[in-house]
Amino acid sequence: MSTDKFAFGNRISHFLVKRLMNFVVPLKNRRRIPWQWVSLGGISSFKTEKNVALIECVNGYLEIKLVSPTIWRVRASKSKITREHKSWATTEPPSSMNIKLKQERGYITLKADKNISSKNDILIKINEIDSTVTFQKINDEILNDEEKAISFGRYSSWSSMRKVSPEKEIHIGFGERTGKLAKNGKKMIFWNTDPTSFGKNDDPLYQSEPIQISVRKDGSAYGIFYDNHHYSIIKPKNDRKSTIEYFTESGPLCYYFFTGPTLKEVCKQISSINGTLPLPPKWVLGHHQCRWSYYPEEKVRDIARNFRERNIPCDSVHLDIDYMDGFRCFTWDKDRFPDPKKMISDLGEDGFKIIVITDPGLKVDQEYKVFADCIKNDYQCKLPNQNSYVTRVWPGKSIFPDFTNPDVREWWGSQFKTLFDVGVEGFWIDMNEPSTFTFKRTALDDVEHNMDGRGGDHQDAHNIFGQSMMIATREGVDKLRGNKRTFLFTRSCYAGIQRYSASWTGDNNSNWVGLQQTIPMLLNMGLVGQPLVAVDIGGFSLNCNAELLTRWYQLGIFYPFVRNHSAKGTVPQEPWSFGEETEKIIRKYIELRYQLIPYLYTLTWEAILTGIPLMRPLFMEFPSDIETYNEKWQNTEFLVGDKLLVAPILVKAVKGKNSVSRDIYLPKGKWYDYWTKELLVGGKIIQRDVDIDQLPLFVKAGSILPFGPIVQSVEKAIDYxxxxxxxxxxxxxxxxxxxxxxxxxxxxxxxxxxxxxxxxxxxxxxxxxxxxxxxxxxxxxxxxxxxxxxxxxxxxxxxxxxxxxxxxxxxxxxxxxxxxxxxxxxxxxxxxxxxxxxxxxx
Missing domain, CATH: 2.60.40.1180 (Golgi alpha-mannosidase II)
Structure with a gap:
């Protein structure tokens, strides 16, 4: 009875906090889209310089650049555009290509100047009357058009545009978002926000990746990366024209256009300029266990001991904020962890790696060396009056280092030596939206930032604060470790984060909705360039239960990165927490994860070469199978690589039953039931009654799959x-x-x-x-x-x-x-x- 009361109280307090935050945080961060706009107007003059077309319009300037044979960049501004494009995401490759410009029938046309053309070559048409931009193939097939020319707020720094297509499209991508895979009809705000915890309707969340991928049911696709890190809004409409409205608060409007022509090619093109993931250590693909928080030392040892005694594979235990001395970054609580080096060494002998959390907030304390050094070197964020910006986070009164300053990034990176010296193998970066314990939930708009020497305020820096922190961390750990790989993952970021770090989806809820939305969330994050992403298995907030945890593990072992994590004050949800039967089932699926590691490691390797994610929607591999575009399958099934199809159970069993019935679509071709090896014909829907210990899993016929042994930690596979x-x-x-x-x-x-x-x-x-x-x-x-x-x-x-x-x-x-x-x-x-x-x- 006391447990039920505790769970009920937990739900009530969570509900009240969420209702308050859902009202106050948007109010404090609200931006008003202007009512009055001025469009670019007609073309006044134009010229080309190698691979760039410079166009002066009546009310502004337009620049179009051929970045590569399949990528174009468009920039527009009220005032003259500087030639350098400063991006926190992209690195453009050198190009020897030139643009060929032609003026005819009221349009300026641009295309790559080359001797041999292909059917997928792109022609850009700019209307001389209103400067609207159209992307089309040389056979006149229109990919994307502008219904309304790029416009600027008459009395503000805002920019906007409205794009349309001649065909109905599925708009996917956009990074970390709640809801369904396709975002048609969903307004999205790009302003990194800590929502306390999130449900199916929360927006925005912790990350901003304004990358649109538009897919047609003939399998063709193109992409648009709206490369502006300021507060932005994207509104994909659910209409026949596949309308997309885009608004951004400041800066020149900039977007990259990826010409496809397939979904896989779009993913490759995105990664060609936004980067790919550093190959993680192989053990990262194993099972990770975390909770806020495991302490003291004996508790950590007890968790590890339980895994080994129960023969449940696990490679890493994560330590949340309570390992620190008063939440001071790069320190240890000496009472709770008197000898962290010995603890980590002992656990290492049993196959465990330790990952620790690090936050950006530094406690205001002159006796705390990291804080004192930050102040001494003038590395902190400041207010316009040049006083330190002081806010409240976990340590109480705290400052933030200004990670947009290159000198600060170098200093920050060097701090990780103290953690490496005791044997820490990976770092979990949290609270870097940045999140604060205020009603605004983040830093004040007028906080000043270096912005790599250009200067700016927090409105300019906000969405790349986490990104710049991860750049600092990646550069620091790589410098400290040389030839050894280090795993990093972050909560907050901007597009292109995969160049530096993996990520996870933050504080989700322990409920069936929390489980259901993980498939579309991780699929969309992978499609825009993040191949190694995770969800807190079992859910972070609220209380898990045996059935939910079992079903979550059955799905979760196919996440690129597998971590069980839960909040303080919730019921324990380690694999053994709900009895022997649940433990037995969960063990079985974690063991399957370890058997699949050679396959998953191969997919991870391919992802760093190509940008193609591990988790894939059905239509990525079966673009000519029209049924794979069905919304039902988009959100309830997925592929791991091109060979495994996973159709998990995402709903609670009816009371009194131990099984759940579900429909499964197998794409055209032949498939094996993984468990029975029964050969099935695809292109049709099958129905399965799935007991609590079962997971529908299928292998494409003709697959040759690498498997590993069942071991307690990844490195033990060397003996098999x-x-x-x-x-x-x-x-x-x-x-x-x-x-x-x-x-x-x-x-x-x-x-x-x-x-x-x-x-x-x-x-x-x-x-x-x-x-x-x-x-x-x-x-x-x-x-x-x-x-x-x-x-x-x-x-x-x-x-x-x-x-x-x-x-x-x-x-x-x-x-x-x-x-x-x-x-x-x-x-x-x-x-x-x-x-x-x-x-x-x-």
């Missing part, structure tokens, strides 16, 4: 083989990326990248394994490979590089055997040599 599982079809394909998992040696080619191809001719199967990279053998394994083919047929011969293998003799280094009960042909090869050919004859 690499497992390859083959789901036969006429043609089969797969790959795996292997390296040491810890250092940056891969940047010098120290890795192994294996590609698998196969053909099934019914009377024989031919498999070819090829290798790239300088590392020999199979790094991070015991240098043996176990190949499992889900096939009931019994071979007559198995040849490996023309050498015949014996069957059913596991005393040999190389052999094969058939498990008829499980329907699998197993081929074991120790110390394999590549290229390798396997011929199986029946």
């Amino acid at each position: 083989p690499l497992f390859i599982e083959i789901f036969p079809d006429e043609e089969m394909i797969g790959n795996v990326y292997l390296d040491d998992g810890l250092t940056k040696a891969f940047e010098q080619g120290e890795y192994s990248f294996l590609t698998f191809q196969g053909i099934d001719k019914r009377k024989s199967i031919s498999l070819d394994f090829s290798k790239k990279g300088n590392l020999q053998g199979l790094p991070s394994t015991n240098n043996s490979i176990h190949i499992g083919i889900y096939d009931n047929r019994i071979p007559s011969t198995v040849l490996v590089n023309d050498k015949k293998l014996k069957s059913n003799d596991n005393s040999l280094e190389n052999y094969w055997e058939v498990n008829t009960k499980e329907g699998i042909l197993l081929i074991v090869i120790k110390n394999p040599e590549f290229p390798m050919n396997i011929e199986i004859t029946y």
Whole structure:
């Protein structure tokens, strides 16, 4: 009864705080869109300079730049535009291309000046009468048009535009947003905000990534990055013209146009200028456990001990703010953690890495060295009267370093040495919107910032405050650690954060809505460039329960980054918190996560090369399958890479039942039920009754998947083989990326990248394994490979590089055997040599 009362009281207090904040915070941060606007007007003059067209209009200036063959940049301003575009997200590649300009029939047309044209080449038309800009293909197919020319507030610094399309489009992307995958009909505000905790309608949230991706049901796509870090609003309408209205409070209006023509190509183009993720240590893909807060030291050791004694895999325990001395960054509470170095070392011997939280607020305390150094060097944010800006956060009265100052960034980065010296392996950066304990919930608008020497106030700096903090942290830790990889993740950021850090979605709720919205949120974050993203499994605020935690883990093990995290004052939600049966089910799925790590690590490697995310909407891989655009599947199913389809249970079971029924759409083609290996025909909807211990999971036929062993921590996999599982079809394909998992040696080619191809001719199967990279053998394994083919047929011969293998003799280094009960042909090869050919004859 006391637990029920506690839970009820927790919900009531949470509800009251949320209602207050939902009223006060928007009021304190409100911006008024102007009523009166002045458009660019007609074109007065124009000229080109290499890859840039400069256009003077009656009421302003327009600049259009060819950044690359598939990316254009448009800038507009009331006043003359400076040639340098200062972006906190993009790094434009050098270009030797020129623009070809032509004036005809009332338009100025621009295109890349090249000898050979393709059907996907882009032509830009600027109307001489009103300066509206149209993007179209050279075959006159319009991608995007302006219904209203770029305009400026008559009496303000605001800019706006209204874009339309000739076809109905699905507008996706936009980063961290609540609600459905498609944002048609949803107004979005881009102003980094700590909402205390968030539900399905909260907007804005912690991050600002104003990147629109527009997809048509023929599979074509294009993208627009509105690269202005000031307060902005985007309104995608749910109309036939796919109208998008964009408003930004200050600065020249700037956007990049990504020409596609496919969703994958748009993702590649975004990452080509916004950057890709530094490859994390391999252990980061394991299971992480956190709570606000684990202390004292014995509690941390007890959590780790429970994982090992219960045989539940886990690679990292995170320490929230209570490990610090009075919430002073870069310190330890000596009563709670008398010897953090020994604790971390002891846990490290058992396979645990420690990640600690760090906030931007520095306690006002002259005896606190970090604060004193910040003041001494004049590194703090200031008010216009040049007094330090002092606000309240966790330590009480606090200051913020001005991370927009390069000198401050270098100083801040050096502070992490004290944490590295005791063995900390990763850093979780929080409260960096910046969040304050005031009704405004952030810094005052007139707080001054350096802005890399240009100067500005907090209205200018707000959305990139977290970004600049992460730049400081990434540059600092990389300088301190040299060749060793360090994992960072942040709550707040601007577009392009993946160049420096991973992120997570902040303080979600422990309820079914909280679970449901994770799929569209993580999909959209991945599409705009963030491949390594996380949600607090089980939910952060409110109380979790056995059924919710079970279903959340079944979904959560497919998140790119897997962390269980909950708030102080809520019920415990470690995997063993709700009894043996729940623990058993959760263990099973965490073990599956560890088996999938070779596949997930390979996808992460591919993401840093291409920008294509790990979690993908169905229509990314099946763009010609019209049913994949159905809203029902957009928000309840997803792909992991191009081979696994996950259809989790997202609703509570009816009282008295232990199962939930759901519809599942399998895209066109053939699919295997992962658990039963039943072969299914796609292109249709199937229905499943799913018990509490089950998860609908499917593998695309023809997939060759790398698997790992069930281990308690990722680095233990070095004692086991690499497992390859083959789901036969006429043609089969797969790959795996292997390296040491810890250092940056891969940047010098120290890795192994294996590609698998196969053909099934019914009377024989031919498999070819090829290798790239300088590392020999199979790094991070015991240098043996176990190949499992889900096939009931019994071979007559198995040849490996023309050498015949014996069957059913596991005393040999190389052999094969058939498990008829499980329907699998197993081929074991120790110390394999590549290229390798396997011929199986029946």
